Amino acid sequence: MLTTQPPQKKQKVDDGSNSLFHTFLQNVENDRIKAATSVSEFKLNKKRIKNLTSTNDVPKWTESILYWMTREQRVNDNWSLLYAQSLALKNKVPLHVCFCLQKKFMGATIRHYKFMLKGLQEVAEMCETLNISFHLLSGEGKDLVPQLVEKFKIGAVVVDFSPLRVPLMWIEGLKKNVPNGVPIFQVDAHNIVPCWVASDKLEYGARTIRNKINSKLDEFLTHFPSVMKHPFTSKQKPEKTDWMEIESSLEVDRTVPEVSWAEPGYKAGMKMLFEFCEKRLKLFNSKRNDPTANALSNLSPWFHFGHISIQRCILVVKSYKGKHKESVDSFCEEAIVRRELADNFCFYNKNYDNIDGAYDWAKKTLNDHKKDKRQYIYTKEELEKSKTHDDLWNSAQIQLFKEGKMHGFLRMYWAKKILEWTPSPEIALETAIYLNDKYSMDGRDPNGFVGCMWSICGIHDQGWREREVFGKIRYMNYEGCKRKFDVAAFVARYGGKVHHKKSK
Structure with a gap:
């Protein structure tokens, strides 16, 4: 991408x-x-x-x-x-x-x-x-x-x-x-x-x-x-x-x-x-x-x-x-x-923007873990307004809102967290596409659809070590981002605040 x-x-x-x-x-x-x-x-x-x-x-x-x-x-x-x-x-x-x-x-x-x-x-x-x-x-x-x-x-x-x-x-x-x-x-x-x-x-x-x-x-x-x-x-x-x-x-x-x-x-x-x-x-x-x-x-x-x-x-x-x-x-x-x-x-693939477009292995693993307990659940409105417990995710969403663009590496993290924090893979994909299309200057684009499908449904990827919620879909987390770049500097640039919410 x-x-x-x-x-x-x-x-x-x-x-x-x-x-x-x-x-x-x-x-x-x-x-x-x-x-x-x-x-x-x-x-x-x-x-x-x-x-x-x-x-x-x-x-x-x-x-x-x-x-x-x-x-x-x-x-x-x-x-x-x-x-x-x-x-x-x-x-x-x-x-x-x-x-x-x-x-x-x-x-x-x-x-x-x-x-x-x-x-x-x-x-x-x-x-x-x-x-x-x-x-x-x-x-x-x-x-x-x-x-x-x-x-x-x-x-x-x-x-x-x-x-x-x-x-x-x-x-x-x-x-x-x-x-x-x-x-x-x-x-x-x-x-x-x-x-x-x-x-x-x-x-x-x-x-x-x-x-x-x-x-x-x-x-x-x-x-x-x-x-x-x-x-x-x-x-x-x-x-x-x-x-x-x-x-x-x-x-x-x-x-x-x-x-x-x-x-x-x-x-x-x-x-x-x-x-x-x-x-x-x-x-x-x-x-x-x-x-x-x-x-x-x-x-x-x-x-x-x-x-x-x-x-x-x-x-x-x-x-x-x-x-x-x-x-x-x-x-x-x-x-x-x-x-x-x-x-x-x-x-x-006529189902390029829904779960039916995923590979069979991805559909199975997402379905197997569909009912896994999510530590946090956010509504579409909370996500849209950058009100999560994750200051990096909030900063990325603020960048999307203000600039109509999100750094490509963070767009992967952003979408994967939506999978982790919403009730089902279907809701996660719909939410990610909605936010991307509403705010990104390149919304409604094959790159955007595939970016969301890669992050949430494993399109053009392979199965990884199985874990809760994600199943075999590739996982990304905050600590991994800290090893890649200066998270604090990015957060300071966009001002994403931590919004405390009790775990489910």
Whole structure:
């Protein structure tokens, strides 16, 4: 799992005055130009693309191409947008991009929506400069996208890939509602090795998928071409977006505040990548499991919302291998193998967020110890408000609440203690997912689901020495954390207090 720790001060997005960062961005753009100034001159790997319909060819009557943006909310380094533009250029028609905004989505709060909307505003501005029509629509994509198809005589729809059930349901709805003869092409622009190419089955763990992914990196870890200014203009302009009205219409929890350390969008994400490579990458291998060290990438919010390309980040990080080989290797293991393993789990296991998705040995051991006496039992409300007897756990929960992020090592400890302090494994998993999705900037993500499933249900792990409550699930405790890092320093940073509660 990719682990990140937010910095303590608010990140300031550079306006170009920082010459080193400006040079960094220019070098990235030069890499695109070197690869190809137009996607029509670039050989796209067709294994990254799946045709979801029986129709292969774009019909002759087409007057435009549409990209329905969901998981990849960016213009640069986006295989989905690049493929859509290649189709539009080949057919000499305008290119449209749409995003269908739901007023509520899987428990996301105003914290998540504001980050997403600001990123989409940047996408809209970039599309306008590239002569690409951007449409922000409010409602269900399965209904709205077919309306766009009819209105603009769209001859093909390009969609993103996500392994989660709700986005998969969107695609199934779209397939039923799009007119016959209009092909739908799905592109995995999130994973470096496309999920369906990396493996055609549920993998047991990192050791079984690692070589399958690494052996294909030479083929898929390529540079990106540029998105060119589109030469064909739509006769009809998209409706102007009232961003304030869109935000005010949301039906979400507004009590969870925005985080101050991370600004949304491509440029902000690239600034974080630049700072990681220049300042923290050298510490990543040796200090990434120390919550008191500033050694992590901090990139997960931009990965989750698709504001920057993970593949771009790997290309950049790998350019530092001569200086920090061990750290580069460790980062690639987490950002490629572990992260793509999470997509594999969610894609091939439909019970990725409940106990039924656990391995048989884990389900048995959890059930065998389901009625074991718990020394402490906490309600969801007590956990949410950091009111336990454990000052380290409380501090981790405070970090999650305030910063929308928890250090990866502590997220494992945090989730395992929820198993120990709630009445059943089912309640523990539901509680961990609820808290992660409500507060974490990368909630509702395969990494988050797998992180909770690893901690509570032993997914991608093995059986350990049997003990009360946990059974054979890997155990973590306070004393073990003290041996790993300075617990007192972490607690002092976040102010987690001990709340006394009598043992059961």
